[in-house]
Amino acid sequence: MADGWTDRCRRTLINFLVYCPKGTIFLKSVDASHASKTADMLYKLFREVVLYVGPENIVHMVTDNAANYVAAGRLLEAEFPKLFWSPCAAHCINLMLQDMRKLEEVSIAVSHASNITKYVKPQNNFLTFLTHHDTHST
Structure with a gap:
């Protein structure tokens, strides 16, 4: 290589x-x-x-x-x-993903996902709730 x-x-x-x-x-x-x-x-x-x-x-x-x-x-x-x-x-x-990111629909979806991550990460109580709920739902 x-x-x-x-x-x-x-x-x-x-x-x-x-x-x-x-x-x-x-x-x-x-x-x-x-x-x-x-x-x-x-x-x-x-x-x-x-x-x-x-x-x-x-x-x-x-x-x-x-x-x-x-x-x-x-x-x-x-x-x-x-x-x-x-x-x-x-x-x-990597090059394909960079090109895909230039598409408006993908860019918007990535932006929304980033905003959700920024909200959820610092919220320990919310994260604990989701983890607990996911563990007990199966």
């Missing part, structure tokens, strides 16, 4: 993690701050990691879903036919 992020010093870091039967292992981190994150650059970086780990040991590569990462993933799949690439599902879902 390749996970890119920007730290407080505005450095762009790409972390490489390996999933295996014993768990997730941190492989390495690359400071890509001064490099143009083109598909070709990412492909070369990913290829280096694949060759280090061994293509025979890699089944699936997960990355960001930006266009440059998608293109780099396709290049990897072309060179290593047994390697499967996909975008991070959590990132895709």
